[in-house]
Amino acid sequence: MTPGRLTPLLEQFDFARRRLTDRMTGPVVDSGDANGVEVGPMTDEEYLWEPVPGCWSVRRRSDGPGPRATLLTGTGEWGRDATPPPHPSPPPFTTLAWRLTHLSEMLTLRADHVTGSHTLTRDDYRVSGDAASAVAAFEAAATAWRQALLSTDDVALDTVGHSTYPHGSDPDDVFLDVVWWVNQELLHHGAEIALLRDLFRTRRR
Template identity: 70%
Template sequence: MDSGDGADTEVGPMADAEFLWEPVPGCWSVRRRVDGPGPRATFLAGRGEWGRDAAPYPHPWPPPFTTIAWRLSHLSEMLTLRADHTAGGHVLTRDDYLDHGEVAGAIAAFDAGAAAWRKALLGIDDDSVLDTVGYCAYPHGSDAEEPFVDVVWWVNQELLHHGAEIALIRDLYRARQR
């Protein structure tokens, strides 16, 4: 991949061990339901054999450190649900999201969520929608009170900051192996 300075940087495929790596005690992650939630989490969000550590508002303070698996699940769920509540059936909830305990399924879910969000954005009429308050009826945010342009900004901000965190965790995982 391009390192930002025009030079190529070798980045190998991610293995499940890296995906689920907990670099510090008390991490939130994606876990098998039979194992229950991790430290300070009160439930596992989503459906299926795996779920993402979660807690109702107010969330634990300070926030727990989260694994690549947790961050990727969070992003994938957000993209999938926001796409549905922007241009889909407006019915999906966190309970509908299928979490994955292996990296291949998680990346496929992220790709599908990103494609759905992109399709939703490409399908809107910029002139009439961007300033519309409540255009995206996503049930887990302030979307009902925000102009749609602010929702789009928030999704971009989430992708940028969690994507950067994933890249940093990958760097730490590689450095740990040395």
């Protein structure tokens, strides 16, 4: 049975996931006031749109990293702009593609470090170079994370280091705090992605 403390966090995760997926694919997204808003599916042009100069994005490895980035994370033909700490200041503006692949990578790796091999790193994650693949990757990542949560009991929720995810403070955190943080990341980046879709739709041509 799902621990009672986990139930509201699962419900929040499911709502935020559905809202983001609908926002990226359409045909309708929940506006928040029970009225549906029509949206079209995200295009490749929109996915890779750089609204300001010097954006961090996802790029073909043959093109190399973008401005102020020193490497492309992930595996495959595409990678995501990055640099080892310390990160550039002020931080670069990141594209919809950067934000979505970051979110999907985080979910995939955290699921692996809860119920999987406990070995995956950013270098193992396959970065998507087109919108359809990126949306599918997000759905797969969100499903994997939710399945990891369903395997959790009350003891695990109170366990420090139940998640061994290496790119955050998870090994030092109580797992219930990690679950809360992942929801915050989904809500945060989901809102950013929604705003970038709105800006792309209304941009000057």
